[in-house]
Amino acid sequence: MNEVTITVNGVPETHQVEPRMLLVHFLRELCGLTGTNVGCDTTQCGCCTVHLDGRAVKSCTLLAVQADGSEVATIEGLGTSDRLHPMQESFREHHALQCGYCTSGMVMQGIDVVRSGIGHDERAVREALEGNLCRCTGYQNIVDAIMDVARNAPDSCGDGSVR
Ligand code: FES
Numbered sequence: 001m002n003e004v005t006i007t008v009n010g011v012p013e014t015h016q017v018e019p020r021m022l023l024v025h026f027l028r029e030l031c032g033l034t035g036t037n038v039g040c041d042t043t044q045c046g047c048c049t050v051h052l053d054g055r056a057v058k059s060c061t062l063l064a065v066q067a068d069g070s071e072v073a074t075i076e077g078l079g080t081s082d083r084l085h086p087m088q089e090s091f092r093e094h095h096a097l098q099c100g101y102c103t104s105g106m107v108m109q110g111i112d113v114v115r116s117g118i119g120h121d122e123r124a125v126r127e128a129l130e131g132n133l134c135r136c137t138g139y140q141n142i143v144d145a146i147m148d149v150a151r152n153a154p155d156s157c158g159d160g161s162v163r
Pocket residue numbers: 037038039040041042043044045046047048049058059060061
């Protein structure tokens with residue numbers, strides 16, 4: 001077992017983990033943060049997307065020990081039900097979700113897209129989403145939601161981990 005400390009949504013989380021534990025399981029099972037979903041476990045669907053030191057990563061693709069000493073932001077670290085993050089609000093306004101299973105990953109990826117400065121270019125947005133699969137929406141409303149934030153509230157995506 002290895003002792004790992006990861007700052008998750010601003011709170012240090014120290015746990016003993018097996019070297020093979022994935023970051024997504026650290027978040028869900030040890031931190032109790034189940035907003036980050038597991039869709040495939042094989043780096044294909046993007047449901048597990050979180051921010052690691054401000055950049056979007058697939059948390060099923062990293063070991064928890066690799067994130068030791070890092071800062072992680074999950075969907076729980078964005079808005080609250082009373083005060084949604086602008087990206088969450090934009091997904092709501094644009095009806096950019098149906099079942100919602102992909103949504104936490106899409107929102108985290110969307111923030112990274114805007115933070116990267118490519119949110120005004122529809123083709124670039126679509127390419128940036130190629131690792132995030134949605135089997136409900138057809139993607140158009142997700143693209144619209146992200147581009148709306150890029151137009152109207154780009155600063156809200158700051159370093160990708162802002163509340
Ligand atoms: S669960 Fe991580 S990419 Fe699908």
